[in-house]
Amino acid sequence: MIPTELPRLLISWYRNARRDLPWRKTRDAYAVMVSELMLQQTRVETVIPYYRRFLAELPDVAALSRVADDALLKLWQGLGYYRRAAMLKQAAQVIMEKYDGVFPSDYESIRRLPGIGDYTAGAIASIAFGQPRAAVDGNVLRVISRVTDDDRDVFSVSSRRRIAGELESLYPENAASDFTQSLMELGATVCLPNGAPRCDVCPVKTLCLAEKNGTIALRPMKKVQKARKVEKKTLYFLTCNGRIALMRRPGQGVLANLYGFPEDAGFLTPAGIQKRHANWHVSGNALAAKHVFTHLEWHMRWFCAESDQETADFIWVTHPELEQKYPIPTAFSAYRKLADIVKKES
Numbered sequence: 487m488i489p490t491e492l493p494r495l496l497i498s499w500y501r502n503a504r505r506d507l508p509w510r511k512t513r514d515a516y517a518v519m520v521s522e523l524m525l526q527q528t529r530v531e532t533v534i535p536y537y538r539r540f541l542a543e544l545p546d547v548a549a550l551s552r553v554a555d556d557a558l559l560k561l562w563q564g565l566g567y568y569r570r571a572a573m574l575k576q577a578a579q580v581i582m583e584k585y586d587g588v589f590p591s592d593y594e595s596i597r598r599l600p601g602i603g604d605y606t607a608g609a610i611a612s613i614a615f616g617q618p619r620a621a622v623d624g625n626v627l628r629v630i631s632r633v634t635d636d637d638r639d640v641f642s643v644s645s646r647r648r649i650a651g652e653l654e655s656l657y658p659e660n661a662a663s664d665f666t667q668s669l670m671e672l673g674a675t676v677c678l679p680n681g682a683p684r685c686d687v688c689p690v691k692t693l694c695l696a697e698k699n700g701t702i703a704l705r706p707m708k709k710v711q712k713a714r715k716v717e718k719k720t721l722y723f724l725t726c727n728g729r730i731a732l733m734r735r736p737g738q739g740v741l742a743n744l745y746g747f748p749e750d751a752g753f754l755t756p757a758g759i760q761k762r763h764a765n766w767h768v769s770g771n772a773l774a775a776k777h778v779f780t781h782l783e784w785h786m787r788w789f790c791a792e793s794d795q796e797t798a799d800f801i802w803v804t805h806p807e808l809e810q811k812y813p814i815p816t817a818f819s820a821y822r823k824l825a826d827i828v829k830k831e832s
Contacts, residue, residue: 487634487652488630488633488634488649488652488653488656489633489690489693490656491693492633492656492690492693493656493657493658493661493665493668494658495689495690495693496665496668496669496672496689496690497658497661497664497665497668498689499668499672499689499690500664500667500668500671500672501664503671503689504667504668504671505530505671505675507530507534508521508534508537508538509521509537510667513613513614513663514614515589515591515596515610515614515615516546516547516550516578516589517541518609518610518613518614519574519577519589519602519606519610520537520540520541520574521533521537522605522606522609522610522621523570523573523574523601523606524536524537524540524565524570526567526570526606527566527567527780528565528566528567530674532565533565536561536562536564536565539561540561540562543561544558544561547578547581547582547587547589548578548582548587550574550575550578551575551578551579551581551582553575555572555575555743556811556812556813558571558572558574558575559571559744559813560811560812560813562813563813563814563815563816564816566815566816568741568744568813568815569601569742570601572601573600573601573602574601576600576601577599577600577601577602580599580600581599589614591611591614591615592611593607593608593611593617593619596610596611604622604646604647604650605621605622605623606621607619608620608621608622608650608666609621609666612657612662612663612665612666613662613663613666613667614663616660616662616663617662618654618657618662619654619662619666620649620650620651620653620654620657620666620669621666621669621670622646622649622650622653623670623673624641624673625669625670625672625673625674625677626649626653626669626670626673627640627641627645627646627649627706628673628677628679628705628706629669629672629673629677630649630653631696631705631706631707632677632683632694632695632696632697632702632705632706633690633693633694633695633696634695634696635694635695635696635698635699635701635705636705636706636707637701637704637705637707638707639707639709640706640707641706641709653669672688672689672690676688676689681702681703683702685697685702712781714778714779714781714782714783715781715782715783716782716783716785717751717782717783717784717785718751718752718753718785718786718787719749719750719751719752719753719784719785719786719787720749720750720751720752720753720754720759720786720787720788720789721746721747721748721749721786721787721788721789721818721820721821722747722748722749722759722766722768722788722789722790722791723747723788723789723790723791723821723824723825723828724747724748724766724791724792724793724800725790725791725792725793725828726792726793726794726795726796726802727796728804728805729796729802729803729804730802730803730804730805730808730825731747731748731793731796731799731800731801731802732745732746732747732800732801732802732803732808732812733745733746733747733748733799733800733801734746734801740779740782741815741817744813744814744815745801745812745813745814745815746814746815746818747818747821748799748800750762753785753787754787756768756769756770756789759789759791763791765793765794765795766791766792766793766794767791767792767793767794768789768790768791769789769790769791769827771789771790772787772788772789773787773788773789773820773823773824774786774787774788775787775788775819775820777816777817779817784817786820788820788821788824790824790827790828805825805829808825
């Protein structure tokens, strides 16, 4: 069981030691939702400038609900997991249509918004509306598994729900926001993963059974990770008359509906490329790159190429348009090196 003293100790510590983060300066549910979706699988330091820019451009639900998709994705460019941006817009549209633009305050209504799971609904309900709802993510699971020295799989759905229920029974009155955020803060700054917790400065060290029993390194219990699937690709920074070829990716699969560059499956040699694309003139030097998704790795070889004509297969854009208008996923960031090569040679 989770110790009943946990909220008191954590909240007192949090109010004195918390980081100064921009989303902690508001209780606006919209801003909390934006921050929580941005923070999923993304470092705090990375999120801060994106969060500020996003709210400056789209300050409320109404603005987000009507923003053009490409403009939204451009604001999100570099954060990855682009489906989060699409879900944010869908949630805003539901709030406008179903709730007349007023963010719903009850947990179940929040939970039913597109892209909102148990964790994000709990975060919004507790931080924005002061409700005793737990936000149980990997950081919180790690904290609780160590405090209780739990040797079970705390990442299972049943364990998440059990821990959330136990935490919610401990929420103090008028401090829901601080308790939720104190759990997050402890996991992010003190009760760190991979055998590196800062037990010497932990405010709940006296409660921690794993620290007492010498099992910190064993908690939480780790599942064996499956090896990522590897896909090999040949990509092209293809130009014609100073314009660059882009393509809209398919509506399904990785990076769906985003902009990318011409590509072929597998690793091709310059001779192989020339056979496949007779009207392209390909540079002989390949640039190797890799991008790691959660369960997938792309191993890429990039080539500079020039086409004899602008074909209808691609969207042809200028360099300024490429940088300012079209959202390009981080997976394709190697194109910048090739763009510099092309500029130097032209």
